[in-house]
Every structure is written in C-alpha cells, then in structure tokens.
Amino acid sequence: MEATALSSGLRPLPNPNGYRLSRSCSQRKSLPLARFHSKETPFKKPQGLSFKTNVFEQAHHPVAGDLSYDDTTRSSVAEDKIGVLLLNLGGPETLNDVQPFLYNLFADPDIIRLPRPFQFLQGAIAKFISVVRAPKSKEGYAAIGGGSPLRKITDEQADAIRLALQAKNVSADVYVGMRYWFPFTEEAVQQIKKDKITRLVVLPLYPQYSISTTGSSVRVLQDLFRKDPYLARVPVAIIESWYQRRGYVNSMADLIQKELQTFSDPKEVMVFFSAHGVPVSYVENSGDPYQKQMEECIDLIMEELKSRGVQNNHILAYQSRVGPVQWLKPYTDEVLVDLGKNGVKSLLAVPVSFVSEHIETLEEIDMEYRELALESGIENWGRVPALGLTPSFITDLADAVIESLPSAEAMVNPSAGVSEDSESSDAFGYIMKMFFGSVLAFLLLLSPKMFHAFRNHLI
Numbered sequence: 001m002e003a004t005a006l007s008s009g010l011r012p013l014p015n016p017n018g019y020r021l022s023r024s025c026s027q028r029k030s031l032p033l034a035r036f037h038s039k040e041t042p043f044k045k046p047q048g049l050s051f052k053t054n055v056f057e058q059a060h061h062p063v064a065g066d067l068s069y070d071d072t073t074r075s076s077v078a079e080d081k082i083g084v085l086l087l088n089l090g091g092p093e094t095l096n097d098v099q100p101f102l103y104n105l106f107a108d109p110d111i112i113r114l115p116r117p118f119q120f121l122q123g124a125i126a127k128f129i130s131v132v133r134a135p136k137s138k139e140g141y142a143a144i145g146g147g148s149p150l151r152k153i154t155d156e157q158a159d160a161i162r163l164a165l166q167a168k169n170v171s172a173d174v175y176v177g178m179r180y181w182f183p184f185t186e187e188a189v190q191q192i193k194k195d196k197i198t199r200l201v202v203l204p205l206y207p208q209y210s211i212s213t214t215g216s217s218v219r220v221l222q223d224l225f226r227k228d229p230y231l232a233r234v235p236v237a238i239i240e241s242w243y244q245r246r247g248y249v250n251s252m253a254d255l256i257q258k259e260l261q262t263f264s265d266p267k268e269v270m271v272f273f274s275a276h277g278v279p280v281s282y283v284e285n286s287g288d289p290y291q292k293q294m295e296e297c298i299d300l301i302m303e304e305l306k307s308r309g310v311q312n313n314h315i316l317a318y319q320s321r322v323g324p325v326q327w328l329k330p331y332t333d334e335v336l337v338d339l340g341k342n343g344v345k346s347l348l349a350v351p352v353s354f355v356s357e358h359i360e361t362l363e364e365i366d367m368e369y370r371e372l373a374l375e376s377g378i379e380n381w382g383r384v385p386a387l388g389l390t391p392s393f394i395t396d397l398a399d400a401v402i403e404s405l406p407s408a409e410a411m412v413n414p415s416a417g418v419s420e421d422s423e424s425s426d427a428f429g430y431i432m433k434m435f436f437g438s439v440l441a442f443l444l445l446l447s448p449k450m451f452h453a454f455r456n457h458l459i
C-alpha cells in the first residue's frame with residue numbers, strides 16, 4: 001500500500017446552511033490506505049514514508065505502564081513542544097444539531113462513495129439523506145438524553161492522556177479533533193499551529209482502521225497540513241491502529257471478565273462482540289482492513305481470556321447498517337434472534353469498535369438489541385461498558401504516543417515546497433451542480449425504497 005501524495009487542491013465551498021461543509025468529491029485524490037499488519041504478515045515500517053507510523057512492533061510490550069520518556073525517545077525530541085491530536089467522529093450535542101451533523105457525515109466522500117461522474121452530487125445527496133434520516137436519529141439521541149456524550153468523554157480522555165504522559169515525564173498538549181462536529185479537526189489544527197507545536201502524534205480513537213473512520217480523518221488532516229507552510233514541516237506520527245496492543249487487549253479482557261461475574265452462571269454466557277459495520281464494498285473493492293483487524297482483535301481478546309481460564313463461547317456480529325447496500329455480516333439483530341432460537345439463555349454484549357459510550361451503545365445495544373434479545377428467548381442480558389477512562393487503557397495509549405514520537409516525520413519534503421490551491425472558484429459550475437443535484441435529490445426523495453433504506457437502520 002503506498003502513501004500517495006495528496007493534492008491540497010481545496011477551495012472554500014459556499015456554505016448555504018451555515019455549518020461545516022466537507023470538500024467535494026471531485027477534489028479528491030486517491031486515499032493512502034493504512035499499512036496493515038497481521039499475525040501472519042508482521043508489519044514492517046515502509047522506507048521513505050512519512051506521516052505515519054505503526055506500533056505493531058510494540059504491540060507485545062510486556063507490561064503497560066512501564067515506559068517512560070527517557071526510555072524510548074531521542075534527545076532531539078526533548079527540545080520539542082509536543083502535541084497529541086486525538087481524532088474522533090463527533091456527535092450532535094443537541095437535537096437541533098442532528099440534521100447538520102448527519103449532513104457533514106454523509107457529505108464525506110469516505111462515507112458515501114460515489115462514482116466519479118456523480119461526485120458533484122455529493123452535497124445534494126448528503127442533504128437528502130440527512131433530512132430523511134434526521135427524525136429517526138433524533139429519536140435515538142432523545143432517548144439518550146438529547147445529544148451525544150462523545151465530546152465530553154473525548155475531552156476527559158484527552159485530559160487523562162495528558163496526565164498519563166506527564167506521569168511518564170512527557171509534557172504534551174493534547175487536542176481533540178472531530179470529523180463531523182465540534183470541535184472540528186480544522187479547529188484543533190489551528191490551535192496546534194497557534195501553540196507552535198513542533199512534534200505531533202496523531203492518535204485516532206478507533207482501535208481498528210477503517211477507510212470510513214481513521215482514513216477519513218487522516219485524509220482531512222493531510223490536506224490541512226499540506227496546505228500550510230508551518231504545519232507541512234512539523235514532524236508528525238500517526239498511530240493508525242492499536243487493537244493489537246497488549247494494554248488495550250488486557251483492558252478489554254478485564255472488563256469482560258468482570259462483567260461475566262455479574263451472571264449467576266458465568267460459564268454459560270455467550271460473549272457477543274458487536275462491532276459497527278461497514279459496507280462490504282469497502283473491504284472487497286477498496287481493501288479496507290477493518291474486518292480483518294476486527295477478527296484479529298477478537299482473537300487476541302479471547303486468547304487473553306483463555307490464558308486466564310475463561311473459556312466462554314463467543315461470536316462477532318456487525319451493527320448499525322445504513323442505506324441500500326450490503327454491509328459486513330453477520331448482522332447483530334439477525335444473530336441475536338438466531339441465538340435465542342437456538343437456546344442461548346445468557347448473553348454479554350461487548351462493543352468493540354469504539355472506546356467511548358455513544359448512541360450505538362446507549363441506545364442501539366442497551367435498548368433496541370436488548371429488547372430484541374429478550375423477545376427472542378435470551379433471559380439474562382449484560383453489556384460491557386466502553387473503555388472510557390479505564391486507567392490501564394489510558395496508560396497504554398500514553399505509551400503508544402511515547403513509542404511513536406521518534407518516528408515522526410514532516411509531511412512535506414522541504415525541497416518539494418508546499419502545494420497551493422490550484423482550482424479557482426467557479427460560481428457558474430457551482431450553481432449548475434447545485435441545480436442538478438437538487439433535481440436528483442428530489443427524485444431520490446420520491447423513491448420509497450431509498451427513503452426507507454436511509455430512514456431506518458434496516459433495509
């Protein structure tokens with residue numbers, strides 16, 4: 001997989017709604033995919049690539065928490081002003097934010113992937129889907145208190161990582177950059193520049209890499225860095241995935257082991273890993289490593305539990321599908337029904353693709369799936385909390401940051417210079433796109449199948 005140079009050919013887009021617009025798909029160049037790693041094919045750091053690192057080599061570090069700055073970093077790093085940028089999805093903070101948040105999400109060309117000739121319709125399609133889906137989404141957010149807890153939790157995680165780094169003699173400013181809501185990645189990057197950070201570690205809060213999550217956020221970041229002469233020269237390391245780190249695996253195993261004890265007969269409990277899905281085409285056509293990494297992640301957690309004498313049966317299924325395409329299978333709702341039919345009586349749900357509580361744990365798992373499971377014959381239901389501020393987990397993320405510091409490299413080769421925006425703004429083109437886009441959106445709106453597919457989780 002190569003780290004393709006991305007053009008920074010961005011221009012400001014008109015913003016009729018007053019909220020954030022993603023750039024249009026037509027401005028997009030090919031996405032540099034993550035370096036993948038597996039047990040069979042150990043990851044090797046590619047020669048000559050910049051702006052990415054991978055902590056596979058440190059994945060089997062013996063004990064989380066025993067690293068300190070002096071152990072691993074070169075002396076030149078000591079003079080740096082270190083920044084850590086946590087990347088996350090973001091979530092609507094009020095019900096009024098839901099539709100614009102959904103708009104930002106569906107306007108992302110890494111979420112709705114249109115064939116090139118149709119890419120100019122991205123904005124109109126995003127508008128259509130966000131308007132159609134908003135009522136259903138609002139119901140979900142209303143059920144969990146009127147908004148997403150993601151910002152608050154991520155801010156707390158940022159603070160905890162800062163303190164964990166401090167305890168290891170690393171002084172760092174920790175920033176939060178969200179992809180689809182406040183504080184946006186762009187805001188975080190502006191602050192990083194203002195604070196004159198001279199070495200940056202980028203830590204996406206997704207254990208497994210997907211084009212739709214880490215890939216999308218990193219693409220935005222690369223565009224921002226390549227456009228700015230100061231940022232282009234800041235050494236940056238990106239920790240692309242960290243599901244294989246001992247600290248993460250052990251922390252997950254701790255949570256599962258603890259929760260199993262709440263059942264009257266822990267040995268009989270089916271451990272049910274529920275991961276956020278992605279469309280199958282991501283994996284099969286675009287090489288998204290998400291499914292493979294997810295399966296490896298589950299294996300590692302189960303191996304760890306086994307080594308502790310915990311031998312429960314387990315299963316992995318995928319939740320939260322949207323729209324009229326095939327998503328990774330098996331689907332969580334279908335598996336729950338089958339397990340109930342097949343006589344499983346006790347089930348422990350484990351959210352595994354995300355490290356904070358959010359709408360899909362608090363509403364989809366705790367409410368929708370719990371109800372479905374109980375209706376299907378499952379009698380005893382439990383759910384493992386998201387890792388959140390679990391100390392062993394936070395300490396391990398701090399270790400991952402420290403380990404990656406020496407490998408940070410500038411985004412842009414100084415001799416190559418910084419690319420400038422090349423596309424001039426074209427008002428006529430924009431009006432034409434909006435006109436045809438609106439016509440298409442209107443036609444889509446008239447299609448009951450499309451309406452239904454985007455309004456509900458299920459097709």
Ligand SMILES: C=CC1=C(C)c2cc3[nH]c(cc4nc(cc5[nH]c(cc1n2)c(C)c5CCC(=O)O)C(CCC(=O)O)=C4C)c(C)c3C=C
Binds near residue numbers: 089137212213276
């Ligand atoms: C690893 C995690 C995630 C992947 C992969 C992912 C892919 C993905 N998501 C959508 C559509 C939606 N996601 C929504 C919310 C949402 N998604 C994730 C994580 C992943 N998404 C999280 C943590 C959240 C919740 C944020 C919060 O507010 O708490 C939503 C909005 C909620 C809803 O209406 O259901 C949508 C829509 C797609 C299409 C996709 C892959 C292509």
Ligand SMILES: [Fe+2]
Binds near residue numbers: 276320
């Ligand atoms: Fe999602």
